[in-house]
Amino acid sequence: MIAKKRYNYFRILALPILLYGLFAMHSCYAQEHPSLILTKKGVSEIRTQLGKLPLFDSSLAAVKAEVDKEISTGIHVPIPKDYSGGYTHERHKRNFLMMQKAGELFQILQDEKYAVYVRDMLMEYAAMYPKLPLHPQTRSYARGKLFWQCLNDANWLVYVSQAYDDIYDWLQKKDRDLLEKTLFRPMADFLSVGNPQFFNRIHNHSTWGNAAVGMIGLVMDDDELVQRALYGLKNDGIKAGAKDNDGGLIKVEGQRAGFLANLDEPFSPDGYYTEGPYYQRYAMYPFLIFAEGLHNLRPELKIFALKDSVLLKSVNTLLNLTDADGEFFPLNDAQKGMSYYSRELVTAVDIAYHFGGNDPQLLSIARNQDRVLLDDSGLSVAQGIRDGKAEPFVKTSINLTDGPDGKQGGLGILRYGNDVLTLVFKYTAQGLSHGHYDKLSFSLYSKGDEVIQDYGLARFVNIEQKGGGNYLKENTSWAKQTIAHNTITQNEITQFGHDYETANKHHSDLYFFDASNPDVQVVSAKEDNAYPGTGLHRTMAMIKDDNLEKPFVLDIMKVTSNKRNQYDLPFYFMGQVMETNFKYTSPTVLKPLGTANGYQHLWVEGVGGPASDNIKLSWLDQGQFYTLTSATDAQDELLFTRLGADDPEFNLRRDAALMIRRKDTQNTVFASIVEPHGSYSPVSEFAVNATSSIKNLKVVYDGADYTAVTIEDTKGKEILFVVTNRDASVKSVHQLKIGDKVYKWTGAYHLFGE
Template sequence: MFLKNSFFLFCIIGYLSISPFIAIAQEHPSLILTKAGVEKIRAELGKVPLFDVSLEQLKKEVDAEIALGIDTPVPKDYSGGYTHTRHKKNWIVLQKAGVLFQILQDEKYAIYVRDMLMQYAELYPTLPAHPKTRSYARGKLFWQCLNDSNWLVYVSQAYDCIYDWLSKKERKNLEKNLFRPFADWISVKNPQFYNRVHNHSTWGNAAVGMIGLVMDDEELVERALYGFKDDALEVGAKDNDGGFIKEEGQKTGFLANLDEPFSPDGYYTEGPYYQRYAMYPFLIFAQGLHNVKPELKIFEYKKGVLLKSVNALLNLTDADGEFFPINDGQKGMSYYSRELVTAVDIAYHFGGNNPELLSIAQKQGRVVLDDTGLSIAMGIKEGRAKPFVKKSINLSDGSDGDQGGVGILRYGEEDLTVVLKYAAQGLSHGHYDKLSFSVYEKGEEVLQDYGLARFVNIEQKGGGNYLKENTTWAKQTVAHNTLVQNETSHFDGKYEVGNKHHSELFFFDTTNDHVQLISAKEKNAYPETEMHRTLVLIKDKNMEKPYVLDILKVNSNTKNKYDLPFYYKGQIMEMNFDYKVPKSLNPLGTSNGYQHLWLEGKGNSTSQNTKFSWLNNQKFYTLTMATHLNDELLFTRLGANDPEFNLRRDAAFMLRRKDVAKEVFVSIIESHGAYSPVSEFAVNARSSISNLEVIYDDIDFTGVLIETTKDKKSLLILSNIEASKSYEHKLEINNKEYKWTGPYYFGPVK
């Protein structure tokens, strides 16, 4: 008998050693927390201030939830409704309670997690698809599979934390009635959600993969990494946002979502708001893969793009840490969000302990309660933090970095910041705003981008979902600070056209801190039309503050009407032209966003310079434009055809130039002076620019003269064709010869 059993055991051991399909049981926790990491955390409790504070905050939050009792209601609401909010809160509290059980070894947290999961295991098999039918992929707990995936990403971590504490019978029940059918629903039952390249799918991939890692289910992990074959999914189908769900020959799965949306610089094509949202599943699943499957070397994938992406995302913020609202982006979202706390901690721990990240963590004031958070907290305790200095940066777009990008010019400690978008479409969250720009002064918007038209998770406004005005207004070209031709949006507002094209960088030069430039071209937004925009951030010793020079050259084969709006914030001070205000308001147009703009006033330029000044946050600003006689000057305000008051009442000053084919639009945005409501004194309340003039323009060069009120003259000559830094140029202007090397000349007038 002994020999027979021994032979059987020998055969089993031999089979295990050669078969890749039989996994040796792994220890738990191993997903985000590790056994070794937990032991180290326990040993350091009470010794690392930031970690201890974070632990205490989390404990108070979870204890309060435990005191309230468990509620897993039958789903019925959109975002912001009670059932949606309750299930969302449950996923957060479950994850945190699991962590507390591991660190504090208090069984009340394990009991709470188990009891809630058992309720879900009883509820889930009874649920049909969510009763709200708006989504292209309905979940069961939530109105869309996206939120179901959110739930599973977090809850898989809780399950990992109590896995060994549970009985085998309890685990079998949870996996049979909850986790496996849950993973199948958001993947094989909803391929239109799961099998694509999009932030939605990233959440789905991570959810399936993470629960697969905890359950030691290799099939689920493979499904997460590579997607699955599904020929029934129609090529060209669209989601609720108008984006294509499946494109010809498209790869799917987590790795495809790493390959395609990220550029080599770490820029995510959907824009910083959704990059922030997607960073959590990207990084938290990567951390799990690193811990459970280190052989994948996931943090080295695509030359370490995941860790690069954290640096890119931090650079896509203003002085207050708020993300630039490029594409669909809610204003106010910042690196203080829970996703960025996780991102900073993971990037520090796995990315070489960059001391600059410690200063961001100090501002955030909390850390994740795992190995990565302990690393950050220890680094801060040991005094290794250094300031995270945001400098001018150019971030490429596209999987190979060849589909345009976003350029950011900064002077000083973000005294003035200029953002130029010349990127690809940005998938379904992209806007039709090629060569649009925005300006910030120390975190305050000077010229703004609208962002998205949505009140996220506020039920009263469309169930917290995207409003129809996101399509009719926010995505349209006229909603941005860029050129509109014949009152139509770029690519005629068609995603399938815009998705094929991107703008191209002409040059980016920040070698001289006092004269920084970014220049890009767009050749496809309008038929037979090329736009070339150059933004220059200049610090002149004769000027109080830095200023922005904007040169937008358009070349078309036909005559057109051009509108160039500037979305300022604040109170109008003065202008140097006459205008009339209508007795009743009418929309500026009928479509492409124009139907949402009231025309509040109208005038015409009467000189070669038009000036428009405003006051915002006790600072004065002036827009100086080189204009033609009788250019139309329009005062517009958002709010027309908006019966539900879904849009902000933002204002714009718009230059309209008609019946032209080839034109140069030149302007200066200048910050100057201040007003004190306490002393009631206004200082330097008027512009220091006395003249702005295009003194030369042809196919090869454009020359712009800038003259200040102190009679100081400067000349910028831009090469329109040759951008090489080593190319030698020679040009005669007004009988004076200028020689220089590189794409531009900036200096005195001869």
């Protein structure tokens, strides 16, 4: 059913081309439209290319089909009521996505029905908006009007600004005046001066708010709004230390605000966004789309060149933060499965290609995405692909600094081959309010499969039944806790005492990163603030030894403390247990491991101790075998845990871990190897190389200056890995006697016997 026409405007029946020119003449503004994302020149070029660019044509056809179907269901602008996942939330979300697309279709196809659709819907919003109170759901620190939080209202305005730009010239002036006066300007004010606690942060929320206000300002040619967006509110009246409903800090002393500050602060010089890739993906859209608008309408800002082209660089960084399936590593609060196939990354890749020097590697990502933006940048990408310019996107081992100046820790990614084995090692800053307390944690991937997992967030984004689609309480009680991660928890207390202000002041420090030799890649970092009085120093190496079928990861966690503590080191392995070399008892009733700090969520499925100086656990997952070998003390406790205790609403996955618990210990080293090997197929039923090739792992030296381990394989070869503890220089010469043998080397580490 076609949407009922509620406004009786004069309708011209002339040919579209003619019609377009006539409408353009109606404009009394100096600024032409469209000019924000689509441009008059771009539209003209797009129209001459129609039918000649397969990827652009198929993208256009898909969008047209989607919008046509939507138009046939009519216009629905309900009174706001629901949280994410609920009807009114999803309806308003769909509306802004559809308006943005309909605007593009109007420009490209010059079919008036799309302009009518946008106008009619906007008129319904304009009729409703002035009467709207704050959204009835009260959870947010910054409640919106259309949605339960300003964030989503800002989403709406970022998309709708584009639609408005597309139909601007087509609209009658009185309609423009009405829309601007009753809808756009009030909304822009509401999202800024009306909600400084939302608008004036360094946070992805504010980036959306800034972009929303700035983009509608650009379309309306309202420079006051554009300035507000770029530089924030001068006086926000917010006290330093204020927090949002997720516990995130709203303001710290001396904080700047606005789009440019948000661009400056959360991005490191390497293009790493401090909240992590999931939120970087979310933030990339307003960053890049507003930047494109500024590029078009405020070229003097040279927005894409700022901070050494950090916006464009960050797209490349984001693509490097994916596994072989294109899924983002779920650092901090992150929903697993989000990937470079998302609409935000289509935008990011197309814009980065078009405005960032036409990197042919981006074309292979765009080809995987199988769609392009319906604008100048999408046109560029479609042309590049048609002309056969695409090259494989090569992901490499990479060290990414964190912090505005790149001095607040970072993230080390070691890769062997084409994501055959990928280690993600986290020594970042806290990551703002979405950060987890997991200094020096890691996760491990084999192609697109998780081997040792990071849990990600505890939330079902936009699924209303699950806490309104918002963060669940288990996100705090489990996902953010240290014990939920593959790193040290001391005395069953979460790092930094789970105190955000404290954590936010600190970061881990890189000790060294060296991926120059693909067969021996090493990253090493230190953390001295997570547990005052205790120093953590973790060194992780990805080693490909000729005697072993596949590369493996060596993990050396050195702990130094001023007192005796209990250290828990879990490995959240993914898959089904094959065998262990140690004995354990299996409780006849399952009890939680603790009462707080995440321990209350862990059932204890087994309790054991080492039978020798090495423990081994083998498991099978996705057709590959894995073995964890760890050098243990005789007194160590080994705990098989299973997530799911204190989880009455089944919000948590029933995932397993093996936890090594070392009690009453001051200084110690946890040395472990995670080793993929062999294969199994339920179709051929062949089990190949199903057992570990590591015979023994031993800490042969541990002192203030050096730590050394030996690895003996089942063929009898022994290699020795030594790492310095206090001198990361690549030039220093070292000498160490272990047993009867003297080892000499240059640099922060060395692998002997390889």
